[in-house]
Amino acid sequence: xxxxxxxxxxxxxxxxxxxxxxxxxxxxxxxxxxxxxxxxxxxxxxxxxxxxxxxxxxxxxxxxxxxxxxxxxxxxxxxxxxxxxxxxxxxxxxxxxxxxxxxxxxxxxxxxxxxxxxxxxxxxxxxxxxxxxxxxxxxxxxxxxxxxxxxxxxxxxxxxxxxxxxxxxxxxxxxxxxxxxxxxxxxxxxxxxxxxxxxxxxxxxxxxxxxxxxxxxxxxxxxxxxxxxxxx
Numbered sequence: 001x002x003x004x005x006x007x008x009x010x011x012x013x014x015x016x017x018x019x020x021x022x023x024x025x026x027x028x029x030x031x032x033x034x035x036x037x038x039x040x041x042x043x044x045x046x047x048x049x050x051x052x053x054x055x056x057x058x059x060x061x062x063x064x065x066x067x068x069x070x071x072x073x074x075x076x077x078x079x080x081x082x083x084x085x086x087x088x089x090x091x092x093x094x095x096x097x098x099x100x101x102x103x104x105x106x107x108x109x110x111x112x113x114x115x116x117x118x119x120x121x122x123x124x125x126x127x128x129x130x131x132x133x134x135x136x137x138x139x140x141x142x143x144x145x146x147x148x149x150x151x152x153x154x155x156x157x158x159x160x161x162x163x164x165x166x167x168x169x170x171x172x173x174x175x176x177x178x179x180x181x182x183x184x185x186x187x188x189x190x191x192x193x194x195x196x197x198x199x200x201x202x203x204x205x206x207x208x209x210x211x212x213x214x215x216x217x218x219x220x221x222x223x224x225x226x227x228x229x230x231x232x
Contacts (some may be wrong), residue, residue, distance in 0.1 A: 001041065002030040015052035018042065019059050026065050026076055028128065029163040033078040037066065064160055077160075081213045084161060088209025091157050094150060095138070095205060096198035099185075102145035103194035111190055114140040118186055122179045127170045131162045137182060141189060141197075165208065168215045174208070181207070 003025045022042075025031045039053045046053075057074045060066035067077045079087075117140055121133040135158055142151060169175045181204040188197035 001035075001037075001045070003042075003045065014046065014048045015055035015059075018046055018048070018052055019056035021046075022056060022060060023063075023065060023159065026060070027131065027159050027162045029166060031076050033076050033163075035076045036072055037074040037076065039073070063156055079160065079164065081216050084164065084213055084216065085209060087157050087161050088205055088212070091154065092202050092205040092209070094157075095142070095154060096202040098142045098145050098147060098150050098154065099189075099201050100194045100198040101147065102142050103189055103192060103197055105144040105146070106141075106189060106192075107144070110140065110144055111186075114186055114189070118179075118182050121182065127166060130169055130175065131166045134165075134178065135162075141185070161212070164212055164216065168212045171219075172211060172215055174211055177207070177211075178204075 003021055022031070022037070031037070037057060039050045039057070042053045043050045057066055061068065061074070065077055066074050069075055114137060117133060117137045121130070121137055124130060124133055135155075138154075139151070142154070165174075169178065181200065185197055185200045185204060188200055
Protein backbone atom coordinates (compact mmCIF):
# COMPACT_ATOMS: atom_id res chain seq x y z
CA UNK A 1 0.00 0.00 0.00
CA UNK A 2 1.54 3.31 -1.09
CA UNK A 3 0.62 5.83 1.62
CA UNK A 4 2.84 8.36 3.36
CA UNK A 5 2.81 7.23 6.99
CA UNK A 6 4.15 8.59 10.27
CA UNK A 7 4.21 7.31 13.84
CA UNK A 8 1.32 9.14 15.48
CA UNK A 9 0.57 6.77 18.31
CA UNK A 10 0.75 9.52 20.92
CA UNK A 11 -1.01 12.24 18.93
CA UNK A 12 -4.50 13.44 19.88
CA UNK A 13 -5.43 14.12 16.25
CA UNK A 14 -4.54 10.67 14.94
CA UNK A 15 -7.73 10.28 12.88
CA UNK A 16 -7.13 13.66 11.22
CA UNK A 17 -3.57 12.74 10.21
CA UNK A 18 -4.70 9.38 8.84
CA UNK A 19 -7.58 11.00 6.99
CA UNK A 20 -5.29 13.53 5.30
CA UNK A 21 -2.70 10.89 4.38
CA UNK A 22 -5.30 8.58 2.83
CA UNK A 23 -7.09 11.46 1.08
CA UNK A 24 -3.83 12.62 -0.46
CA UNK A 25 -2.96 9.12 -1.63
CA UNK A 26 -6.40 8.67 -3.24
CA UNK A 27 -6.41 12.08 -4.93
CA UNK A 28 -2.89 11.52 -6.32
CA UNK A 29 -3.80 8.06 -7.55
CA UNK A 30 -1.32 6.25 -5.28
CA UNK A 31 -4.33 4.30 -4.02
CA UNK A 32 -6.21 3.09 -7.08
CA UNK A 33 -9.92 2.63 -7.63
CA UNK A 34 -11.22 -0.54 -6.02
CA UNK A 35 -8.17 -0.95 -3.76
CA UNK A 36 -9.02 -2.35 -0.34
CA UNK A 37 -8.14 -0.28 2.74
CA UNK A 38 -7.48 -2.79 5.52
CA UNK A 39 -7.97 -1.25 8.93
CA UNK A 40 -5.44 -3.44 10.71
CA UNK A 41 -2.75 -2.73 8.14
CA UNK A 42 -3.34 1.02 8.25
CA UNK A 43 -3.32 0.94 12.06
CA UNK A 44 0.10 -0.76 12.02
CA UNK A 45 1.46 1.77 9.52
CA UNK A 46 0.54 4.67 11.79
CA UNK A 47 1.13 2.86 15.12
CA UNK A 48 -2.42 3.40 16.38
CA UNK A 49 -5.46 1.36 17.31
CA UNK A 50 -8.19 0.73 14.75
CA UNK A 51 -10.45 3.40 16.26
CA UNK A 52 -8.86 6.47 14.57
CA UNK A 53 -8.57 4.45 11.37
CA UNK A 54 -12.33 3.78 11.39
CA UNK A 55 -12.96 7.48 12.05
CA UNK A 56 -10.75 8.47 9.11
CA UNK A 57 -12.43 5.95 6.79
CA UNK A 58 -15.86 7.21 7.83
CA UNK A 59 -14.87 10.77 6.87
CA UNK A 60 -13.51 9.56 3.54
CA UNK A 61 -16.77 7.71 2.88
CA UNK A 62 -18.74 10.88 3.67
CA UNK A 63 -16.69 12.68 1.00
CA UNK A 64 -17.31 9.94 -1.55
CA UNK A 65 -13.68 8.83 -1.75
CA UNK A 66 -14.26 5.47 -0.05
CA UNK A 67 -17.14 3.03 -0.07
CA UNK A 68 -17.91 0.01 2.11
CA UNK A 69 -18.45 -3.28 0.30
CA UNK A 70 -19.75 -6.53 1.67
CA UNK A 71 -16.97 -9.02 2.45
CA UNK A 72 -14.28 -6.49 1.40
CA UNK A 73 -14.73 -3.62 3.82
CA UNK A 74 -13.56 -0.14 2.82
CA UNK A 75 -12.33 0.30 -0.76
CA UNK A 76 -11.34 3.30 -2.87
CA UNK A 77 -14.41 4.46 -4.77
CA UNK A 78 -14.73 3.80 -8.49
CA UNK A 79 -16.60 6.56 -10.28
CA UNK A 80 -18.86 5.75 -13.20
CA UNK A 81 -18.74 7.98 -16.26
CA UNK A 82 -22.20 9.24 -15.30
CA UNK A 83 -20.88 10.32 -11.90
CA UNK A 84 -17.86 12.02 -13.48
CA UNK A 85 -20.16 13.91 -15.86
CA UNK A 86 -22.35 15.04 -12.98
CA UNK A 87 -19.38 16.30 -10.96
CA UNK A 88 -18.11 18.36 -13.88
CA UNK A 89 -21.62 19.65 -14.55
CA UNK A 90 -21.77 20.75 -10.91
CA UNK A 91 -18.37 22.44 -11.17
CA UNK A 92 -19.43 24.21 -14.37
CA UNK A 93 -22.35 25.74 -12.47
CA UNK A 94 -20.47 26.73 -9.33
CA UNK A 95 -16.98 27.82 -10.36
CA UNK A 96 -17.89 30.43 -12.98
CA UNK A 97 -20.13 32.16 -10.44
CA UNK A 98 -17.32 32.02 -7.91
CA UNK A 99 -14.95 33.67 -10.39
CA UNK A 100 -17.51 36.28 -11.42
CA UNK A 101 -17.78 37.35 -7.78
CA UNK A 102 -14.01 37.30 -7.36
CA UNK A 103 -12.81 39.34 -10.36
CA UNK A 104 -14.00 42.78 -9.15
CA UNK A 105 -12.24 42.21 -5.83
CA UNK A 106 -8.93 40.87 -7.12
CA UNK A 107 -5.82 42.81 -6.14
CA UNK A 108 -2.81 43.20 -8.39
CA UNK A 109 -0.92 40.94 -6.00
CA UNK A 110 -3.54 38.20 -6.37
CA UNK A 111 -3.27 38.41 -10.14
CA UNK A 112 0.53 38.24 -9.97
CA UNK A 113 0.28 35.13 -7.81
CA UNK A 114 -2.14 33.52 -10.26
CA UNK A 115 0.24 34.39 -13.12
CA UNK A 116 3.14 32.75 -11.25
CA UNK A 117 1.13 29.59 -10.61
CA UNK A 118 0.00 29.45 -14.25
CA UNK A 119 3.64 29.66 -15.34
CA UNK A 120 4.63 26.93 -12.89
CA UNK A 121 1.81 24.71 -14.16
CA UNK A 122 2.83 25.28 -17.78
CA UNK A 123 6.49 24.45 -17.15
CA UNK A 124 6.12 21.59 -14.65
CA UNK A 125 7.53 18.38 -16.20
CA UNK A 126 6.39 16.03 -13.41
CA UNK A 127 2.76 14.95 -13.81
CA UNK A 128 2.57 14.21 -10.07
CA UNK A 129 2.33 17.97 -9.43
CA UNK A 130 -0.12 18.88 -12.21
CA UNK A 131 -3.28 18.34 -10.18
CA UNK A 132 -2.02 20.37 -7.24
CA UNK A 133 -0.84 23.25 -9.45
CA UNK A 134 -4.11 23.24 -11.40
CA UNK A 135 -6.04 23.48 -8.15
CA UNK A 136 -3.74 26.23 -6.84
CA UNK A 137 -4.29 28.25 -10.02
CA UNK A 138 -8.07 28.16 -9.76
CA UNK A 139 -7.99 28.81 -6.01
CA UNK A 140 -5.83 31.88 -6.57
CA UNK A 141 -8.55 33.26 -8.85
CA UNK A 142 -11.45 32.33 -6.54
CA UNK A 143 -10.12 33.46 -3.17
CA UNK A 144 -11.05 37.13 -3.54
CA UNK A 145 -14.74 36.16 -3.69
CA UNK A 146 -14.48 35.43 0.05
CA UNK A 147 -16.93 32.54 -0.11
CA UNK A 148 -15.36 29.77 1.97
CA UNK A 149 -18.37 27.44 1.73
CA UNK A 150 -18.25 27.59 -2.08
CA UNK A 151 -14.50 26.93 -1.99
CA UNK A 152 -15.01 23.94 0.30
CA UNK A 153 -17.58 22.51 -2.11
CA UNK A 154 -15.24 23.03 -5.07
CA UNK A 155 -12.43 21.35 -3.14
CA UNK A 156 -14.60 18.30 -2.41
CA UNK A 157 -15.60 18.02 -6.07
CA UNK A 158 -11.98 18.21 -7.20
CA UNK A 159 -11.01 15.52 -4.70
CA UNK A 160 -13.48 13.14 -6.35
CA UNK A 161 -12.01 13.47 -9.85
CA UNK A 162 -8.37 14.57 -9.49
CA UNK A 163 -6.96 11.05 -9.67
CA UNK A 164 -8.72 10.51 -12.99
CA UNK A 165 -7.95 13.97 -14.36
CA UNK A 166 -4.21 13.61 -13.84
CA UNK A 167 -4.14 10.32 -15.75
CA UNK A 168 -6.17 11.90 -18.55
CA UNK A 169 -3.76 14.84 -18.79
CA UNK A 170 -0.84 12.44 -19.10
CA UNK A 171 -2.44 10.14 -21.67
CA UNK A 172 -4.02 12.78 -23.95
CA UNK A 173 -3.27 16.32 -25.17
CA UNK A 174 -5.18 17.70 -22.17
CA UNK A 175 -2.15 19.41 -20.63
CA UNK A 176 -1.50 21.65 -23.63
CA UNK A 177 -5.16 22.59 -23.87
CA UNK A 178 -5.28 23.34 -20.13
CA UNK A 179 -2.28 25.69 -20.50
CA UNK A 180 -3.98 27.62 -23.29
CA UNK A 181 -7.28 27.86 -21.46
CA UNK A 182 -5.64 28.94 -18.21
CA UNK A 183 -3.89 31.74 -20.11
CA UNK A 184 -7.18 32.94 -21.63
CA UNK A 185 -8.99 32.88 -18.27
CA UNK A 186 -6.18 34.76 -16.58
CA UNK A 187 -6.06 37.37 -19.33
CA UNK A 188 -9.79 38.02 -18.89
CA UNK A 189 -9.29 38.41 -15.14
CA UNK A 190 -6.42 40.84 -15.71
CA UNK A 191 -8.70 42.84 -18.03
CA UNK A 192 -11.30 42.85 -15.21
CA UNK A 193 -13.82 41.22 -17.52
CA UNK A 194 -15.72 39.06 -15.05
CA UNK A 195 -18.32 37.88 -17.55
CA UNK A 196 -15.72 36.74 -20.07
CA UNK A 197 -13.63 35.05 -17.38
CA UNK A 198 -16.69 33.17 -16.13
CA UNK A 199 -17.65 32.05 -19.66
CA UNK A 200 -14.13 30.79 -20.35
CA UNK A 201 -14.06 28.94 -17.03
CA UNK A 202 -17.39 27.27 -17.78
CA UNK A 203 -16.15 26.06 -21.17
CA UNK A 204 -12.81 25.02 -19.65
CA UNK A 205 -14.56 22.78 -17.11
CA UNK A 206 -17.07 21.38 -19.59
CA UNK A 207 -14.32 20.59 -22.09
CA UNK A 208 -12.20 18.89 -19.44
CA UNK A 209 -15.20 16.85 -18.33
CA UNK A 210 -16.00 15.69 -21.86
CA UNK A 211 -12.36 14.78 -22.49
CA UNK A 212 -12.13 12.83 -19.24
CA UNK A 213 -15.35 10.90 -19.86
CA UNK A 214 -14.22 10.01 -23.40
CA UNK A 215 -10.89 8.84 -22.02
CA UNK A 216 -12.51 6.72 -19.30
CA UNK A 217 -14.91 5.10 -21.79
CA UNK A 218 -12.04 4.15 -24.10
CA UNK A 219 -9.63 2.99 -21.41
CA UNK A 220 -12.25 0.92 -19.55
CA UNK A 221 -13.44 -0.67 -22.79
CA UNK A 222 -9.85 -1.62 -23.61
CA UNK A 223 -9.31 -2.98 -20.08
CA UNK A 224 -12.53 -5.01 -20.16
CA UNK A 225 -11.65 -6.34 -23.60
CA UNK A 226 -8.22 -7.41 -22.43
CA UNK A 227 -9.71 -9.11 -19.36
CA UNK A 228 -12.25 -10.95 -21.51
CA UNK A 229 -9.57 -12.25 -23.87
CA UNK A 230 -7.40 -13.34 -20.96
CA UNK A 231 -10.22 -15.37 -19.41
CA UNK A 232 -11.24 -16.96 -22.71
